[in-house]
Amino acid sequence: MNAAVSADRRAPTGGLAPAFAATRARLGLVALLFVLAGLGWWRTVDRMQGMDNGPWTHLGTLGWFLGVWVVMMAAMMFPSVAPTVALYSRMTRQRSPLAPLAFCTGYLLAWAAVGLLAFAIAAAGDWVAGGVLQWGRAGRWVAGATLLVAAAYELTPLKNVCLANCRSPLGFLLGSWREGIHGGLEMGAKNGAWCVGCCWALMASLFALGIMSIGWMAFVAALIAVEKLLPWRRVATYGTAAVLLGLGVFLVAAPGWTPGLTVPTYGSMSQMTHRGEPGHMAPPGQMTQRGQMGQPSEMGQMGSSSNPLATKY
Secondary structure, eight states, rough: HHHHHHHHSSOOSSSHHHHHHHHHTTTHHHHHHHHHHHHHHHHHHHHHHOOOOSTBBBOOOHHHHHHHHHHHHHHHHHHHHHHHHOOOOHHHSSSHHHHHHHHHHHHHHHHHHHHHHHHHHHHHHHHHHHTTTTTTIIIIHHHHHHHHHHHTTSSSSHHHHHHHHHHHHHHHHHHHHOOOOHHHHHHHHHHHHHHHHHHHHHHHHHHOOOTTTTHHHHHHHHHHHHHOSSSOOHHHHHHHHHHHHHHHHHHHOOOOGGGOOOEEEOOOOOOBBBEEEEOOOEEEEEOOOOOOOOOOOOOOBBTOOOOEEEEEE
């Protein structure tokens, strides 16, 4: 491995070319990551069906949310991180399947920490400010502001540095190389931390648009993949910023013009089932309005007390 690393140190470390070459050499591993991502999408769709209540949808209990969150991250992130995992696998001394497994585990642990933080912020905000994020109160404006902040972050130096590390897998691996399974876990967590720095604003946008919406989840995952894998880096970042800016403006000024957005008629927190999942059924006497997609919104919003009426545009 030392000889391989020494040789790689003399090679160019910029760009995605080394990772794409490793992808072709490790097609089986890459295919496995895509299969796992597909299973993650299937499981997420199964768990989230009927739970989208638009911006600031209630997160349920910690155990339920964290389980769904980790599966979501695997579904959304594995396709874009696959070239890095393939390159890492190619550079390891032992061709052991445990090495890329450790790397992916560390990567997911970094995102699991983000999920814990998001849940803590939501719980603290609910406890301190009550139902402030209900759509009829500040929810609409906070969601719009979140998207505008995310658009601005796309153009910051910090975003540029984090994205550069994500788009230069060889440089990252050479700069943080650790041997062994524990080293793979550590490197995966560090790569995940760079990814968090790159994508936290996009994830915040997902909360603002509807964390339980499969459509918005796929949309954000596509933006992440475009930024990390497209050869035209500036086009990707500026394009993402423009899209987020437009969404933020539309969400505040004309939410009905935002395709796929579920707009609650009034905010609420749904009842919890015995498993801790957000409840699916509205109490007697309450109904949900079906939108253009024909799907009712049955999940509540953060900081509210009864099931919502919701409209999907």
